[in-house]
Amino acid sequence: MNYVEKLFANSEGKSSKKNSGIKSQRWAILSISSIPLVMTLGNSMLIPVLPILEREMGISSLQSSLVITVYSLVAIFLIPIAGYLSDRLGRKKVIIPSLFITAIGGFIAGWATWKMDNGYWLLLVGRALQGAGAAGAFPIVLPLVGDMFKSDDDVSSALGIIETSNTLGKVLSPIFGAFLAGIIWFLPFLSIPILCAISILLMIFFVKNPKKKDPQPFTEFVKTVKEIFAKNGRWLYAIFFIGIIVMFVLFGVLFYLSEILESQYNIKNLKKGLFLALPLGALCLSSYITGKLIKENQVMMKWIAFGGLALLGGTIGILGFSKELWYLITVFLIGAIGIGASLPPLDTLITANIDKKQRGTITSFYSSMRFIGVAAGPPVIALMMKNFENMVFYLLTGLSLAGALVILMAIKPTKKGA
Numbered sequence: 199m200n201y202v203e204k205l206f207a208n209s210e211g212k213s214s215k216k217n218s219g220i221k222s223q224r225w226a227i228l229s230i231s232s233i234p235l236v237m238t239l240g241n242s243m244l245i246p247v248l249p250i251l252e253r254e255m256g257i258s259s260l261q262s263s264l265v266i267t268v269y270s271l272v273a274i275f276l277i278p279i280a281g282y283l284s285d286r287l288g289r290k291k292v293i294i295p296s297l298f299i300t301a302i303g304g305f306i307a308g309w310a311t312w313k314m315d316n317g318y319w320l321l322l323v324g325r326a327l328q329g330a331g332a333a334g335a336f337p338i339v340l341p342l343v344g345d346m347f348k349s350d351d352d353v354s355s356a357l358g359i360i361e362t363s364n365t366l367g368k369v370l371s372p373i374f375g376a377f378l379a380g381i382i383w384f385l386p387f388l389s390i391p392i393l394c395a396i397s398i399l400l401m402i403f404f405v406k407n408p409k410k411k412d413p414q415p416f417t418e419f420v421k422t423v424k425e426i427f428a429k430n431g432r433w434l435y436a437i438f439f440i441g442i443i444v445m446f447v448l449f450g451v452l453f454y455l456s457e458i459l460e461s462q463y464n465i466k467n468l469k470k471g472l473f474l475a476l477p478l479g480a481l482c483l484s485s486y487i488t489g490k491l492i493k494e495n496q497v498m499m500k501w502i503a504f505g506g507l508a509l510l511g512g513t514i515g516i517l518g519f520s521k522e523l524w525y526l527i528t529v530f531l532i533g534a535i536g537i538g539a540s541l542p543p544l545d546t547l548i549t550a551n552i553d554k555k556q557r558g559t560i561t562s563f564y565s566s567m568r569f570i571g572v573a574a575g576p577p578v579i580a581l582m583m584k585n586f587e588n589m590v591f592y593l594l595t596g597l598s599l600a601g602a603l604v605i606l607m608a609i610k611p612t613k614k615g616a
Contacts, residue, residue, distance in 0.1 A: 358489010
């Protein structure tokens, strides 16, 4: 049994007797998994590079945080449009052009840092283009996976693998980004077109578009989406809110740790990447295990997500007690387990309970919410570190516990539905 077969052997569950099960689609799932991996690398690997960017381009920490924020801000507004287009045109017809746009944006950002003396604003333009491309890439992966399988068990297992790929990107990104920056500081930007090209080729050769029914007329589609929110608004809005919180806390703490490691411990380049990768590795493993456990049990999904947010809130609450290096890394590692546990249940709840015709649009709203957290985390923490550093962990703790409370109050699933 080769490595790929081993990876998917335990993901089949009851679907092993069906041709449409996980095993028969293993190369497609691996190819699709490259998209969140590439998108995460294209954004998160810049976090350890931001202090270098500040020195090389003569900009402030707030300006450097905008390199992350502008990417996410553009994506927030374009993701719902991309989701709608994917419902109308097909998933691959949106994903592949979006990867091309991401590659172009990466090249422009790389050119601005490589060839220009005052290229900050062109760098932001390139990052905005990357955000536009990202809007039509990773967010469309969730409905694409939902379209590929009939069994909810298969969907939850596949989404667990996808979310693991996303978190694996977060693990690799500080190491990869710091390693490339250690060679030439702007190399992380120029690596993005190469990564996108690999993902494009995998999508072309290994992923088939699921058979698409005739799309609804636009007016009927809008009416149906309104009905979905009228019927399911309670738990949908709850998941949207939690998506914002989880990404805000994750990227806020990563930005904080990146700044502390360099400013107080003089830990730079690859060594800093390795330190940041420790909690992200725990997040990745937690996400993978959770995706394997939850299957179709939506009651379990609720309680795992609740426990993950509660664990996150508790650990962030004590994170500010000390700035000792190993204390910071260890405590956030435990909190990252909570983040990893909460993400696959949220993905599966929102994917399994929405009809395929509207799935791309509804999941795109969820992806937009996650990008709000990514966009807001670094600049908010940068401002607070400058003026109200002692309040950082009160804010992050309060948000995490608020997310746990929302799960407890607003998400009331049975095993058959949310």
